[in-house]
Amino acid sequence: MPPLRNCPNGFASAIARFYTSFFRGLPLLMQVYLIYLGLPQLGCVIINAVPSGVLALSLCVGAYMTEVFRSGIQSIDRGHWEAFRSMSFGFGLTMRRIILPQGLPVIIPPTGNMFIGMLKDSSLVSVLRVWELTFLARTIGQPTFHHMEMLITASLIYWMMSACLEVGQSRLELHSEGVRCDDR
Structure with a gap:
């Protein structure tokens, strides 16, 4: 079964294409303001x-x-889909047993990168005066004129959180490769 963006239903496909185009095409800060x-x-x-x-x-x-999941699913050879359809396996079983285990090694690296990017992009929400790490660094540093110290501290905290996500991503990649090798 094709991803929603490529599905035969023209209306659903149009909505999916609009959604991905619109939200990928606008800067995140603009989306926050809108x-x-x-x-x-x-x-x-x-x-x-x-x-x-x-x-x-x-x-x-x-x-x-x-788009990450679409590309991961489409990276699997079409013959795998057809083989399981010919054996009367349902969509859910085919996805769970065949497609996703093979697609995960393709999907995990960009997914990890997106989570790290989202962590860093959360600093943009500080423009709304949300009590977030960047906002706190600016707020605390302003009255004492210790802008640099507070911004460096916030940067180190972001870096440590990103490093934790990188470790988690690496472990998931190793685990997905192990699962993929075990299934062969």
Whole structure:
């Protein structure tokens, strides 16, 4: 079964293509502002700063992740799909037993990179005065004129969190390769 972006239903495919194009095409900061400041002007819901930031990050990263998963699924030879269809295996079983175990080694590295990028991009939500690491560094450093010290401290914390995510990504990659080798 093809990913939603490539599915035979033209309406669903158009929505998926629009979503990925729109949220990948706009800068994340613009998305944060559009959700927090723009939606209330359109008469839509008023969303507080933290949920606005979470929504903007989720929509943006989700658009990139759809492409990561699409490419991982499409990296599997078409013959695998056809073989399991001919054996009357359902879509779910085929995905769980054949496609995803083979696609994970392709999917995990860019997924890890996206999570690290999202961690760092969370600093953009500080423009909404959300109590986030960058906002705190600026707020604490301002009255004491210790901007550099606070920004370096925040940078080191971001770096340590990124390093933890990198370790987790490496372990997942090793585990997925081990699973893939065991299945052969």
